[in-house]
Amino acid sequence: MEVTAETMSVMAATLANGGICPTTGEQVLKPDAVRDVLSLMHSCGMYDYSGQFAFKVGLPAKSGVCGAVMLVIPNVMGICTWSPPLDSLGNSVRGLKFSEELVQVFNFHRYDNLRHAANKKDPRKQKFESRGQKVVSLLFSASSGDVTAMRRCVNLIGVV
Numbered sequence: 001m002e003v004t005a006e007t008m009s010v011m012a013a014t015l016a017n018g019g020i021c022p023t024t025g026e027q028v029l030k031p032d033a034v035r036d037v038l039s040l041m042h043s044c045g046m047y048d049y050s051g052q053f054a055f056k057v058g059l060p061a062k063s064g065v066c067g068a069v070m071l072v073i074p075n076v077m078g079i080c081t082w083s084p085p086l087d088s089l090g091n092s093v094r095g096l097k098f099s100e101e102l103v104q105v106f107n108f109h110r111y112d113n114l115r116h117a118a119n120k121k122d123p124r125k126q127k128f129e130s131r132g133q134k135v136v137s138l139l140f141s142a143s144s145g146d147v148t149a150m151r152r153c154v155n156l157i158g159v160v
Helices: 005-016 031-044 047-056 093-105 127-144 147-157
Strands: 061-063 068-073 077-082
Touching (some): 005 031, 031 068, 047 061, 077 093
Antiparallel strands (some): 061 068, 068 077
């Protein structure tokens, strides 16, 4: 099978999009098949490094001995990196580094939402959305009379 980084990124994006190809809009995979493929990618897609990758990156991925890494961020996007230098386990050294740095900056790790990582960016939200959500939280706190939550919201929003 011959693929390029571009075609593999479309495959990754199709998986991220629940089986709908982003370039054609056509449903090419059934949702159940996508779920199963992503589960396999998450558990064993990075050869013997899969367990460590699940901890460090927390995203479904598939490595190839050609130097490609296909990374899926469900409901967001698919990425393909290609850099042939491989580590001892057969994974792209730069592909692994990119994946690890991606989740250091953005809250894409599957379990970042459990840690409420305030030090990471969420590119899925626009600035006005986050501010709007904070205002809604402030109003909800005010309506329930929760003064502590109101103070916390005021500090987050920057209202004096």
